[in-house]
Amino acid sequence: MIKVDHLTASYKTLDGNVVAVEDANFEIRDNEIFGVAGESGCGKSTLLKVLYDILDFPLQVDAGRVLFTGEKNGQPFSLETGGVRKAWWNHISYVPQAAMSVLNPIARLKNQFLDSIPPEDRGRETKEQTLDRVRAYLEELNLSSETLDAYPFQLSGGMRQRAIIALATFMHPSVILADEPTTALDVVVQRGILMLLMKLQKASRNTMVLVSHDLGVHYQITDRIGIMYSGRMMEIGKTVDLFQNPKHPYTAMLIDALPRVGDKRQRVGIPGSPPPLRNPPPGCRFAARCPKAKDVCRHDAPAFREVSQGRYAACHLLEGEDA
């Protein structure tokens, strides 16, 4: 389980702190694909960075923490922000955006696999044993075992992303964080990659956190979804429920903007743009663009709370509904 405990993270700049994630407080369960959605600059990648503990200047955690608990090979483990790095690739791994350039261009893939074995796992098996295991694993992912002898430039975009996913999962981590894993790929390849991620998650029953701005991606594979806006978590719920019955006006507008097969209605976007993170307005971050905003929305920030069973949202309009 991943517990995000009142987490606030910001970028230190010359003009003051830019708070990219503010008071995020939620849980990601074991054995689920949790999606983080929202428009550009809403803090979803920052959230993922903090989860993965990439706290390099100027990113810093101002308050709260992230706590990982779980078990691997029958061994329980628990990790906390600041100490996640030592578990990289062993308990937790990271799938970057599909890009040409995330693999060393002049090294054969097998060397990049061997480089990625965590120090504590070295010596547990010989290089040949590791490579045999990786070869078998690649075939499970529909990649020829010859891929190991290839250089990255010899693979197509889809093959490369499969190889990267293999690279991120061949040590069988309990948590996989994926940052826009399909964004640079065409829709056909994208679907293949998503199905692969889903298959891997079902097989190893681990936790996957998937960041994407594309709600279609979330709809296809996530179990639960968290909608972020302007650094704040707006709504969390089961993906199906959330799509069928969005509680937060922002979620509702996002979903309403999605094109649907057979529906010829003109789609309207959400007018306006998100508030600046450097100097956000008081009250609800979405108030300025929300058609249903009341006076209270502009002055008081709504609490993020459980509005119905397993459903969380931060909106004054839901105040009447009972938790």
Added chain:
Amino acid sequence: MRRVRFGKYLAGRLLSWFMVIFIGITFMFFIPRFFPADPVEGMIAKILSMTSLPEDQVVYIRESLRMQYGLQGTLWQQYLGFLKGAVRLDFGPSLMNFPTDASSIVMRYLPYTVGLSLVTTVVAWTLGNLIGMLAGFRKNKKSSVVLEYIAIFIYPIPYFILALVVQILFCFVWRIFPLTATIVLNQGAARFWETLLRSSILPACTMVVVGFGWWVISMKAMSENTAEEEYVRFARLRGIREGKIATSYVFRNSIIPQVSGLSISLGGVFGGALMTEIIFQYPGVGQLVQKAITQADYNMIMATVSISIVSISTATLAADLIYPLIDPRIRFQ
């Protein structure tokens, strides 16, 4: 399939290698012959300044000199004769050291030149790339900044100024090294190597210092850029230790252009280091070329410059052939 492609590539590349040498040598054959200086007339003037000779004897001497220098006949006949000799590395007698063979004089100087330039080029390259790599990879460390400033400070210093300063310091103020190179040839091997070493240290050090600044600056820029690459970032996120990232990811990618730079520099080691040879009175091909040009010693010019042309084009050829070994993305077409 790949072998056939490589054979085709190699054949084409060898042809262009041969053409470059041929055209270069041809140019070098004709250019000195348009100089205002004429070696035969120069020699006759030298003889006439010592004794007076009757006109028919002067004509006779002129004819026999032309024959011995290989300068009789039309320019075209001379050219064919030259080509015939050149394939056997026979460039005829040196005119300024008549009748010694030009090739044998070059061969006497070549080991010093090559020894000095080869060692300094390799040392400067290695040192420069290591320092540049450190400065680029750990660019926020104080030591890296200091190293980079030293390189930037040294790089633009003109060689002769550095050499003179070094000479004043180490030959006059502290009399550690001889002012001019004196290599003792006739007192046994031990004495020879000792004097060679003593005479070479200052020239070598100054050449390294002047040469390595460029490698530091270029390697620093390369490794700094490479260190920002996504594959380096992703390597860090995989928990790969910094040492491995520095070697297999940053260094391995940054060194590629430097290797071709090195092979071009190595091609130049046969051309001599004129400035060093003049300032330190170091025996070398550079001075030989300079003297040959000023005294219109056609054969010596041809002997020295041909070696340079062949070595530089061979080095470029070698660089092209080595490239696919260090960069898998490059394939022969």
